[in-house]
Ligand SMILES: CC(C)[C@H](C(=O)O)[C@@H](O)C(=O)O
């Protein structure tokens with residue numbers, strides 16, 4: 480039997496198998512942010528183990544609440560900042576240079592096909608878009624990873640999802656992944672890696688592949704993975720051009736991380752993209768998914784465009800295409816958080832920021848902020864937000880608030896009308 484992408488990465492990184500099925504893998508990267516890493520740092524310091532396995536393989540960012548909003552978040556930032564300095568972690572992104580972790584780390588070229596990556600953050604699965612095995616871990620695993628550069632995993636099974644057909648106008652990667660989660664449920668990929676394939680995925684940009692992989696965890700998946708191809712090479716080229724004589728040579732090397740034709744999958748799911756519509760969520764779980772067209776009575780108080788799911792340049796372009804020349808409803812507060820400073824700069828350069836401002840949006844600095852209800856747009860009780868984020872848990876963006884997950888185009892359309900709206904109307 481052939482191997483899936485995840486199996487190949489596991490085999491190539493295997494250090495030890497202390498119990499059958501438990502694999503200790505060497506790590507290529509440990510990513511850190513200021514919410515979970517300070518807990519691990521304090522613990523390591525207390526244990527007299529204030530060391531790091533390799534400062535070049537640790538990348539850190541202050542992203543969840545930045546600028547700090549109170550003494551607690553200021554202290555979290557300080558612990559991470561002091562630790563990065565103490566251990567000469569040179570890729571540390573602080574205010575002015577910081578952005579949402581799962582957007583800024585790929586943008587800086589820290590993710591490569593075949594890599595193993597951990598982070599104390601559930602959406603670490605995003606980086607699987609590059610053909611890496613990237614998983615969110617808890618504090619103990621993070622501590623071991625920081626100290627020794629290894630992490631123990633149960634060998635995951637693989638769920639293969641083939642997305643074929645043609646994405647209709649106004650339907651994006653976000654709609655595909657919402658549809659998938661609605662179909663397989665929030666437990667549908669538990670203990671599995673979701674390997675995305677099919678001609679639609681092959682034609683997606685890296686940004687859209689990140690959107691797909693980002694929400695693998697919302698179906699319980701350990702990680703999402705897209706096999707590397709020329710799109711991956713093109714994205715990474717500025718970072719790898721000294722390592723390979725040509726893009727073709729890079730692709731040839733990366734082919735080792737493609738699944739075998741006879742790979743063994745736990746389950747294979749076929750999705751016909753041509754039949755999809757713009758989708759959104761209606762309840763407190765990401766699998767409560769309906770077509771936007773069935774939700775148009777739902778009133779919206781706030782629209783949030785940003786996050787590690789949909790705060791990238793492509794997302795801002797999609798939303799701006801809907802908003803161009805229009806103003807948002809008086810009843811709506813529009814908030815845009817470009818996911819990184821480079822995305823912000825690019826959006827400004829392309830005139831997108833002007834479109835958002837003229838439409839009546841507020842534009843914040845790059846941060847997670849409102850996505851997890853910590854700052855920059857917390858909802859009041861009874862309010863609803865059309866959001867491009869990935870979680871609609873009860874109270875996620877503020878106690879008693881409702882979050883409707885959708886694509887940037889759908890969120891922009893909701894901003895114009897003040898209720899959930901089919902974005903195709905404006906395209
Ligand atoms: C703060 C962090 C631990 C958390 C996560 O792991 O996902 C956050 O990023 C989120 O999205 O809720």
Ligand code: SF4
Nearest residue numbers: 579786787847850851
């Ligand atoms: S943008 Fe939201 S989902 Fe992504 S890492 Fe930040 S808080 Fe978590």
